[in-house]
Amino acid sequence: MRTSYQYKLRPxxxxxxxxxxxxxxxxCQYNYLLADRFRWYEENRCSINSCSLVVCHLPELRNNPSYNSQQDSLPQLKKDRPWYKELHSQVLQNAAKxxxxxxxRFLKGDCNGKRSGKPRFKGANxxxxxTYPTVKSDCIDxxxxxxxxxxxxxxxxxRTIPDSFKIKTCSVTKKADGYYVTLSLEDKTVPTIKPDFDSDSIAGIDVGLKEFLTTSDNEVVTIGQYYRKxxxxxxxxxxxxxxRKNGSIGRQKAIKKLATQHKKVANKxxxxxxxxxxxxxKKYDVIAVEDLNVKGLARTRLAKSILDAGWSSFLSILTNKAENAGLLVIQVIASGTSQDCSSCGVKVPKKLHERWHRCSNCGCSLDRDHNAAINIKNRAVGHSVLKAKSLLSDSRIVLEAYTEPLRSV
Structure with missing residues (x-):
């Protein structure tokens, strides 16, 4: 299991x-290495090395700057700029990484093939x-x-770090209200699923803007709207x-005050x-959620409300906490969960402002979000991942039943 603990520093x-x-x-080093990559990209972006129409000189192609080549240039950096010697070598290498x-990600894309935009140079602050890629296990005392x-x-x-966890990396971050250290911890002995996992304890949740979420048991969690408040x-x-005048001390103080206020909203x-x-x-072992395209929804006219609700952050937190607790979060297709009837499956078209679901086919009448939550739960029941987890849990119970007499002997 992999988790992380964050502590506030008092330097x-x-x-x-x-x-x-x-x-x-x-x-400065990040910008220099990134500029070197851009220089190579502009000089070598065309694969043609000869011209048949006009006799012209083409520059010799450079080797592609890689992590290893840029990492090998760091000793020379410390010779040319001796003040870089006070930096830890692995911290400098992490900047190159x-x-x-x-x-x-700009040229090839991530593991899913999605390319990001052109990297930007880092301005002041x-x-x-x-990050320290490796630290000692007894670094905190x-x-x-x-x-x-x-x-x-x-x-x-x-909070104390459990004895079984090993510190993998250590990162120091500057935020509006001070400095924080984040420790990445790992314990391979922790099971990925708890022994008494109950695959029948399942609920579907539908996130929204009127209410933050509604469960398939018709439990409602009101939305905070912390940014709007x-x-x-x-x-x-x-x-x-x-x-304030640009570059003045008063403007810097006002910017810090504004950042601190935004940090308070984010913390809430x-x-x-x-x-x-x-x-x-605490209530359910399996939670079904929609596989939402939050980035696409954040480009609509409801962007402020969607970003204020923080759906992506919540679903990420829910998934991580479920993994740490040996529980399961299943993502289902979001298409049609609000339009389909949870009782008979007939499609009942509704506009966004229509908040009540009424089916003329079976007479089902309930709140729109409650209907969607039931549909999400129904789509998760029988999911392949859920079946695999259930079989794994059953096999462990059977194995423990067979090994228990051997232990007593």
Whole structure:
């Protein structure tokens, strides 16, 4: 099992200044390596190496800059710019790795073949995270974390790390309200499914904008609308930013104040998502959700409400917490869940403002979101993944029944 813990750091003024210096140095190196990739792309984007119509000279093609070649250039960087010696070598290598990932997604796409946009250069204060790919397992001791080649930094350890978990990576991030450290943990001995997994304890949920979600048991969770509630306060601070002179200290303070307010809104939404996911996983072992194209929906006129609800964030949190708890989240096709009747399956066309489902064929009458949640549950029942989990759970129960007498002997 893979999970992550995040703790808030309490650095001194000198340590905070050192963090900022490291981030700015990594930003400059990131931009330099990315510019090298762009230079190669512009010089070698055409595969033609000769011209039959006009006799002309074509430059010799360069080798494609790779992660290994850019990584090998780092020792020379430390010779040319000695101040880079204070950075940890693996932190510098991680910056080169980020350049490779960003450029490969631009040219080749991700694992699903989806290409991202052209990578952008990082402006001032836009490079906010640096990562140690490996750290010692005992790096945290007595409220202090030891960062390689940096030193000990005070942190607020609000929960202890289980003994069985191994620290894989360590990332330091600068946010509006301070610095945070994120530890990636792994324990291969934790089972992916809990022993008493009940495949019949299943519920479908339909996320919406009138109510945040409705379950197939007609339980409703009201929507928070944290951004809309904070809009008045955000508008006042935004005016303060626009009235300050560019580059002035007053503008920097106003920008930090605005970022802090946005962070408060995000924290409230995140806390709401975690509590909602916990409540659902306490009641059900299997939760069925729609496979929504949230990016596409966020381009419509309902963009502000959809982004304020944070559907993608909630579904990601729900899936991760279910995996950690040995439970299951199933995604089903979202097409027609609101239009089809949950009782007889007949399609009942409804516009978006029509919030009640009435079927003339079977007489079914219930809330539109409740009807959609039942359809989502019905589509998840008999799912291949659910059958596999159920068979695995049954086989473990049978295996334990056979091995129990052997243990007693």
């Amino acid at each position: 001194t003024k000198q340590q905070a200044a050192q963090f900022d210096k490291w981030l700015d140095m990594l930003r 980020r350049v490779e990932l960003a450029f490969d 836009q490079y906010k995270t640096f 007595k409220g202090l974390i030891t960062l390689p080649k940096f030193g000990k930094v005070k942190l607020i350890q609000h 904070a809009q008045k306060r955000l508008r006042v601070i935004q005016k303060q930013v626009s009235r 939404r995140k806390d709401f998502h975690f509590k909602t996911a916990n409540n659902l996983l």
